[in-house]
Amino acid sequence: MGDKTPLSTLTNVTFVTSKAKFGSFISAYKEPETLGVDRWLAMVAGVHKYPDQNLLVIDAGSALTFDVVLADGKHQGGLIMPGLGVLRAGFDQFTTDSVELKAENLADNTKEAWSFGTSKMLTNTINGQINTYQSMYKNLVVILTGGDAKNIKPLIEGKTHVHQNLVLDGLIVYSGII
Incomplete structure (x- = not known):
């Protein structure tokens, strides 16, 4: 995905692409790329860090993604939703650059109501998907x-393992360093 042309003159560069199988991981996608x-x-x-365990990998960034991988490494599929920044940018007049999430139930002004509402929307969605x-x-x-x-973790119900740089950890696994 993305244009690799500007980087084509570099040497010793490996572009990672999604594959149907890597180690014990097996993608659910019919077109894994x-x-x-x-x-x-x-x-x-995730499969490397938690072998032989059922996993729910939640990535909370620009997008909010959920992926389930069974203990045998078989990916079951996933979901993609707008992340916090995208939710908060939905209405320009209420936009805030804050990544802070708050558990408050009610606000007494529009900007905080927007902030609290988007926090609730995101955390309720995450908690609901975890429960499901x-x-x-x-x-x-x-x-x-x-x-x-890190900002979402305190508002999540139940035990959750935070690995801030899981994608980078995946690059390390992919490269064979560990």
């Missing part, structure tokens, strides 16, 4: 990564 490489790398790293997948897959390990992971 269409799976975003960031999601793919996060799952590869935990009811479907036993002993599910929940992994949270991405730019908003």
Whole structure:
């Protein structure tokens, strides 16, 4: 994905592409190269860090993604939704650059109402998806990564493992360094 032309003159560069199989990880996608490489790398790293366990990999960045990988490495598929920044940019007059998430229920002004509302929307969605997948897959390990992971973690119900740089960890696994 993306234009590699400007980088084509560089030497010793490897472009990572999503593959149908890597180690014990097996993509659910019929066209595995269409799976975003960031999601793919996060799952590869998750499988490496938590072998033989059912995983829910949540990446909270520009987009909010959910991917389920079973203990045998088989990806079950995933979801992609707008991330916090995209949600908050939806109405220019309420836009805030804040990445802070708040658990407050009610606000007494429009800007805070927008901030609290988008916080609730995001965290309720995440908690709802976690509950759904935990009811479907036993002993599910929940992994949270991405730019908003640290801010979201305190508002997530239940045990969640934060790995801020899971995509980069996936690059390390892919490169064979570990």
